[in-house]
Amino acid sequence: MTLATIDLALRSGAVALLALLAVLVLRDFSRRPAGWLAAAFAAGSAVYAVSSAAGFAALPLVWRAPLTALSTGNIVVFWLFTRALFEDDYAPRRWQGAVYLAVVALSLLNCVVIAPADGARGNWLGLALSLAALGFIALAVGQSLQSWSADLVEGRRLLRLFIVGAAAVDGGVNSLLQLALGAGGPSAAGSAVNAAVLLGIAAVIVAAMTRAAGDEVFAPAAEAEAETRAPDTAAPGDTREIIALNRLMRAERIYRQEGVTIGVLAGRLGMPEYRLRRLINQKLGYRNFSVFLNSYRLEEVKAALADPTQAAVPVTTIALDAGFQSIGPFNRAFKSDTGVTPTEFRRARLPAG
Numbered sequence: 308m309t310l311a312t313i314d315l316a317l318r319s320g321a322v323a324l325l326a327l328l329a330v331l332v333l334r335d336f337s338r339r340p341a342g343w344l345a346a347a348f349a350a351g352s353a354v355y356a357v358s359s360a361a362g363f364a365a366l367p368l369v370w371r372a373p374l375t376a377l378s379t380g381n382i383v384v385f386w387l388f389t390r391a392l393f394e395d396d397y398a399p400r401r402w403q404g405a406v407y408l409a410v411v412a413l414s415l416l417n418c419v420v421i422a423p424a425d426g427a428r429g430n431w432l433g434l435a436l437s438l439a440a441l442g443f444i445a446l447a448v449g450q451s452l453q454s455w456s457a458d459l460v461e462g463r464r465l466l467r468l469f470i471v472g473a474a475a476v477d478g479g480v481n482s483l484l485q486l487a488l489g490a491g492g493p494s495a496a497g498s499a500v501n502a503a504v505l506l507g508i509a510a511v512i513v514a515a516m517t518r519a520a521g522d523e524v525f526a527p528a529a530e531a532e533a534e535t536r537a538p539d540t541a542a543p544g545d546t547r548e549i550i551a552l553n554r555l556m557r558a559e560r561i562y563r564q565e566g567v568t569i570g571v572l573a574g575r576l577g578m579p580e581y582r583l584r585r586l587i588n589q590k591l592g593y594r595n596f597s598v599f600l601n602s603y604r605l606e607e608v609k610a611a612l613a614d615p616t617q618a619a620v621p622v623t624t625i626a627l628d629a630g631f632q633s634i635g636p637f638n639r640a641f642k643s644d645t646g647v648t649p650t651e652f653r654r655a656r657l658p659a660g
Contacts, residue, residue, distance in 0.1 A: 317502035351381030361498035
């Protein structure tokens with residue numbers, strides 16, 4: 308069996324698994340940003356499996372250019388997918404879609420115009436796109452690591468790290484190879500190794516995601532998420548821990564402290580961090596520690612805004628006193644929770660005077 312045959316078999320398997328993953332995710336989670344972005348990333352990865360093969364450069368330009376452009380743009384989809392995966396309230400922005408379209412258009416321009424004019428190696432736009440791919444990977448990995456500790460859903464933490472880490476390593480290695488090899492493409496052996504790695508990653512991700520509960524990976528829709536806030540029936544030990552947690556939050560107002568983390572809170576309660584995560588997630592219905600803290604901060608802010616004796620206190624002062632670090636995140640959290648701005652909320656609850 309030749310290397311070319313092995314390469315073709317491995318890539319065919321990877322494409323089939325990635326297509327299956329896209330179909331399964333769309334079937335079950337198409338209403339959630341992380342769901343349809345996961346499906347888009349799986350489809351883009353299938354295109355990448357085709358466009359990264361040895362001999363792909365020999366295909367007619369009419370086929371090669373659009374496939375290369377979609378494969379290049381998939382790194383932007385990866386960045387957006389990781390944001391949606393780690394931010395339960397994430398909503399795609401128009402400018403982010405414009406970034407994706409710009410990368411696809413520039414890659415298409417490079418394939419059709421720049422690369423043929425500048426030669427196989429060293430064209431400036433191809434180099435810029437490879438560097439941009441590394442930048443998007445760095446953004447995805449950075450934001451994933453930054454928010455990982457705040458994730459309260461234990462089942463999805465390791466799975467999400469694997470998905471992000473494996474995709475980042477594969478994408479990063481191939482971006483570096485593109486920088487080193489230019490348009491010449493990989494050797495037959497290199498292509499087969501690349502296909503084997505891609506197939507292995509796709510197989511593990513499909514197996515893990517089909518075994519994991521969907522809501523452990525993808526944030527529930529807004530109406531379903533509200534229902535999860537009703538706590539389960541607590542065991543006696545949990546009841547004592549919930550009472551201690553409520554005392555720490557309501558009586559001591561620890562949420563006001565700067566830099567309070569799940570580790571700090573667990574230390575104050577004298578319990579392991581993993582147990583506190585499970586308590587807040589499974590008994591109180593929160594998926595993210597920051598959202599849990601903000602629920603207490605917002606409760607305090609809303610009470611202050613409705614208090615006539617604090618009518619002259621600026622909204623910014625109230626927000627900062629409650630533990631918010633800056634006004635931008637506070638305004639977004641308040642609008643998401645109440646549907647109105649803090650000023651509108653205060654005006655509706657205080658008598659006109």
